[in-house]
Amino acid sequence: MSDRMQKEIKICGFGGQGIILAGVILGEAAVKAGYWAVQTQSYGPEARGGAARSEVIIASEPIDFPRVTVADVTVALSQPAYDRYVKDAATTDGVVVIERDLVEAPGSLAQPFVKTAESVGNKIVTNIVMLGYLNGYLDLITPELLEAAVLANVPAGTEDLNRQAVRAGRQLFTGGEGEQ
Amino acid sequence: MGDEFDYQRVMDILGSREQFTQGDVACAYGALLGGCTFFAGYPITPATEIAESLARLMPRIGGVCAQMEDEIASISAVIGAAWTGRRAMTATSGPGFSLMQENIGYACMTETPCVIIDVQRSGPSTGQPTEPAQGDMMQARWGTHGDHALIALAPASVQECVDLTRLAFDLAEQYRTPVLVMTDGEVGHMREKIALPTAEQVTLRERRRPTMPSDQFVPFRAVQGRVPEMADFGTGYHTYVTGLTHDERGLPATDDAAVHTQLVARLCGKIEDAVAELTRVEIDNDEGATVGLVSYGISSRSAAGAVKLLRLQGVPVSHLRLVTVLPFPEQAVREFAAPLERIVVPELNLGQICHTVREAVEGTAVVEKVARIGGEIIQPAAIVRAVQEGGQPVRSG
Numbered sequence: 001m002s003d004r005m006q007k008e009i010k011i012c013g014f015g016g017q018g019i020i021l022a023g024v025i026l027g028e029a030a031v032k033a034g035y036w037a038v039q040t041q042s043y044g045p046e047a048r049g050g051a052a053r054s055e056v057i058i059a060s061e062p063i064d065f066p067r068v069t070v071a072d073v074t075v076a077l078s079q080p081a082y083d084r085y086v087k088d089a090a091t092t093d094g095v096v097v098i099e100r101d102l103v104e105a106p107g108s109l110a111q112p113f114v115k116t117a118e119s120v121g122n123k124i125v126t127n128i129v130m131l132g133y134l135n136g137y138l139d140l141i142t143p144e145l146l147e148a149a150v151l152a153n154v155p156a157g158t159e160d161l162n163r164q165a166v167r168a169g170r171q172l173f174t175g176g177e178g179e180q
Numbered sequence: 181m182g183d184e185f186d187y188q189r190v191m192d193i194l195g196s197r198e199q200f201t202q203g204d205v206a207c208a209y210g211a212l213l214g215g216c217t218f219f220a221g222y223p224i225t226p227a228t229e230i231a232e233s234l235a236r237l238m239p240r241i242g243g244v245c246a247q248m249e250d251e252i253a254s255i256s257a258v259i260g261a262a263w264t265g266r267r268a269m270t271a272t273s274g275p276g277f278s279l280m281q282e283n284i285g286y287a288c289m290t291e292t293p294c295v296i297i298d299v300q301r302s303g304p305s306t307g308q309p310t311e312p313a314q315g316d317m318m319q320a321r322w323g324t325h326g327d328h329a330l331i332a333l334a335p336a337s338v339q340e341c342v343d344l345t346r347l348a349f350d351l352a353e354q355y356r357t358p359v360l361v362m363t364d365g366e367v368g369h370m371r372e373k374i375a376l377p378t379a380e381q382v383t384l385r386e387r388r389r390p391t392m393p394s395d396q397f398v399p400f401r402a403v404q405g406r407v408p409e410m411a412d413f414g415t416g417y418h419t420y421v422t423g424l425t426h427d428e429r430g431l432p433a434t435d436d437a438a439v440h441t442q443l444v445a446r447l448c449g450k451i452e453d454a455v456a457e458l459t460r461v462e463i464d465n466d467e468g469a470t471v472g473l474v475s476y477g478i479s480s481r482s483a484a485g486a487v488k489l490l491r492l493q494g495v496p497v498s499h500l501r502l503v504t505v506l507p508f509p510e511q512a513v514r515e516f517a518a519p520l521e522r523i524v525v526p527e528l529n530l531g532q533i534c535h536t537v538r539e540a541v542e543g544t545a546v547v548e549k550v551a552r553i554g555g556e557i558i559q560p561a562a563i564v565r566a567v568q569e570g571g572q573p574v575r576s577g
Binding site for chain 1: 200225309370555556560561
């Protein structure tokens with residue numbers, strides 16, 4: 001049992017931010033890297049707005065219970081999602097990463113994902129910037145594998161923007177390690 | 181007149197054998213690998229991705245994917261397609277499953293092979309569309325009226341969505357019956373790694389078709405065993421298909437007690453008496469355990485998590501997972517229960533299969549439940565608590 005590696009990750013925000021896609025890409029990259037992975041999601045009936053949550057478990061062995069029990073890392077990209085899924089949740093432990101301009105949460109790692117996305121061209125890639133950062137933090141999947149998974153899951157014609165976004169996200173991690 | 185199944189042709193459109201994908205998509209893959217060439221459905225959360233995938237994939241193998249006006253039309257189209265020799269399927273969730281019930285009975289009565297996937301969501305009525313549940317299990321058993329039997333399978337992983345959907349088509353043909361794949365919103369929307377079967381692993385069990393001269397063909401006479409040969413429409417073997425009580429020729433005989441009794445007994449018996457060969461269970465026995473878990477579908481993932489936690493604490497516990505839920509593997513459950521004092525049944529409903537388990541063990545063990553509704557799947561810790569402190573009582577209702 002002691003050799004078993006298992007990381008539990010929770011990503012939340014509002015519907016339309018690409019929360020679920022971020023989890024899907026992370027899970028897919030983990031599988032490509034040779035791990036077991038399971039991605040689950042929760043969302044309301046709305047296509048935009050409302051709280052959305054994506055959970056990913058990455059492990060060295062098959063995973064039985066597919067939901068996050070105790071999160072090693074939680075990312076919150078909106079205040080309501082933070083309040084609902086992080087602040088009031090019993091399953092939150094480990095590190096909490098937030099979007100600096102959208103969430104107020106003392107004691108969390110605050111990162112400028114939105115600003116960074118804007119600086120590479122469009123805030124629509126905020127989720128991909130976050131993914132680059134998160135992957136750096138997790139240190140399980142090579143940047144190349146993650147980038148390949150990103151490019152396999154984004155619309156044709158947006159590859160350059162997404163490539164820059166995932167790299168900028170990684171840069172945020174290697175460059176700063178986050179400000180309290 | 182059956183469709184020629186071409187493994188390579190299907191794999192060419194499914195892509196690589198290993199993928200990270202969703203349960204619903206995996207059901208679509210399983211259908212195509214099970215020889216399905218006809219899908220008719222109506223969109224409904226959380227089953228829509230099955231239709232969406234097949235809308236994309238089915239035309240590429242020359243199959244049909246039709247969006248119908250509702251779920252009644254969907255199951256009707258599926259039944260019609262099956263009689264032309266196709267392997268046919270529909271997929272839905274609770275509200276649509278309710279609408280399909282009458283024609284599921286029609287498929288039982290007319291012995292029409294077909295597959296129905298129910299990606300269960302929280303009900304009753306429109307309930308919680310995006311939330312998983314296992315609230316349709318008794319409806320799977322008794323949703324259509326009258327005495328009948330059918331087959332239901334419960335996938336617990338994305339891989340099993342491929343494997344059991346594929347299997348469902350073979351069982352449907354072999355027993356000439358509707359086969360229900362009772363998945364749920366969690367498994368349907370969950371993504372995991374899958375490995376698609378190799379060419380060697382995919383051998384379709386062909387429908388038994390008549391070979392005698394057509395004037396000697398008696399459509400509902402079982403020549404061998406209790407499942408009659410089935411003639412595709414248009415092949416010269418005339419078959420009158422009716423939901424009315426019919427004799428072996430297929431002709432209505434609605435006021436004949438003997439014909440009705442014999443027909444319904446055969447329809448039920450061909451499934452119920454095959455329970456041993458249809459039983460698929462996974463047993464994880466623990467020496468010295470006095471408590472056991474009986475689970476199925478997504479809740480078996482919670483149960484497996486609980487087993488791990490309990491054993492870490494040195495608490496022995498056994499676990500039986502039902503892969504086949506119907507016909508209910510009574511003998512397997514009874515044998516599993518023999519050394520046990522208590523059985524805990526976790527379900528995403530207020531208690532359904534726990535009653536069937538209680539009936540099967542006939543008082544040799546006390547049956548308790550961990551019943552949860554509302555949208556979140558059962559935490560392993562809740563099952564651990566039930567094992568250690570007692571679960572909720574199961575009362576006749």
